[in-house]
Amino acid sequence: MKKIASRLAFYLNCLLLAACLAACAGDPLQSGLDPFAPMVFKEGTTAMPLNPPSQKTLIPFYVSQGTVFKFAVDTNSILIGADGVTRYIVVMTNPNGDQQSQYEGIRCDSFQWRLYGTLENGVWKENPLSTWRNIQSNVSNRYQAALAQGAFCNFSSQEKNIKTVLQSLNPNGFTGQTQPTNSFGERF
Numbered sequence: 001m002k003k004i005a006s007r008l009a010f011y012l013n014c015l016l017l018a019a020c021l022a023a024c025a026g027d028p029l030q031s032g033l034d035p036f037a038p039m040v041f042k043e044g045t046t047a048m049p050l051n052p053p054s055q056k057t058l059i060p061f062y063v064s065q066g067t068v069f070k071f072a073v074d075t076n077s078i079l080i081g082a083d084g085v086t087r088y089i090v091v092m093t094n095p096n097g098d099q100q101s102q103y104e105g106i107r108c109d110s111f112q113w114r115l116y117g118t119l120e121n122g123v124w125k126e127n128p129l130s131t132w133r134n135i136q137s138n139v140s141n142r143y144q145a146a147l148a149q150g151a152f153c154n155f156s157s158q159e160k161n162i163k164t165v166l167q168s169l170n171p172n173g174f175t176g177q178t179q180p181t182n183s184f185g186e187r188f
Contacts (some may be wrong), residue, residue: 044083046105048117048124053077053089053101059169061150066140068095073147073169077103080160084109086152087116090143108143108153111135113144 053074060072070093077089085105092100101119106112112132117124137145151168152159159165 007135025039030090039112041107042083043085044081046085046087046116048126050124051104052119052122052124053091059093059166059170061143061146063143063146064140066099069093069141071143071146075166075169078162078165080158080162081166083157085114086112086165087157088147088152092143104144104169106148106152107132108158109156111156112149113148142179 042173046093051070054076057074057076058072059075060070063069063071072091072093074089074091077087079087081087085107087103087105089101089103092102103116103124104117105114107114110132111134113135114130114132115127117126119125134141135144137149151165159168
């Protein structure tokens with residue numbers, strides 16, 4: 001009889017401990033931590049690049065048949081942020097050969113981009129009016145859409161592996177029937 005009472009007391013103590021632990025966990029809706037609530041975006045701090053883009057690390061990428069510009073991204077500048085933003089330097093070249101370099105970021109979860117700054121006379125100038133803007137997919141110079149859909153994003157989530165991003169940008173890795181060209185017929 002003593003054994004049965006001892007076992008019963010042990011099981012009751014275990015049951016009491018489990019009930020106390022469950023009570024301590026609380027209801028997520030009462031604690032304010034709703035696991036199904038939408039996450040609020042909190043952007044990390046962004047520092048401007050220290051150097052201009054390097055010609056050695058520029059990789060051209062295809063944008064669209066309608067564009068007259070050439071686009072390249074500086075692979076050394078690609079930063080996959082913990083805040084969900086992929087930051088990079090893009091270099092745009094017009095038909096005359098003039099170039100413009102910009103430091104930008106892309107958010108895959110909302111399909112938006114932001115201009116942080118531009119390179120002017122060899123110095124990075126921060127954009128004081130920088131805001132998040134929707135990425136346009138239906139314009140000829142849709143380079144943000146090309147980067148988001150082709151390399152930086154995996155559907156609506158950020159690509160976290162830099163090797164995968166670099167492989168996606170590699171012009172020699174193009175697997176289509178015809179290698180892409182711009183509207184002048186020039187290959188990348």
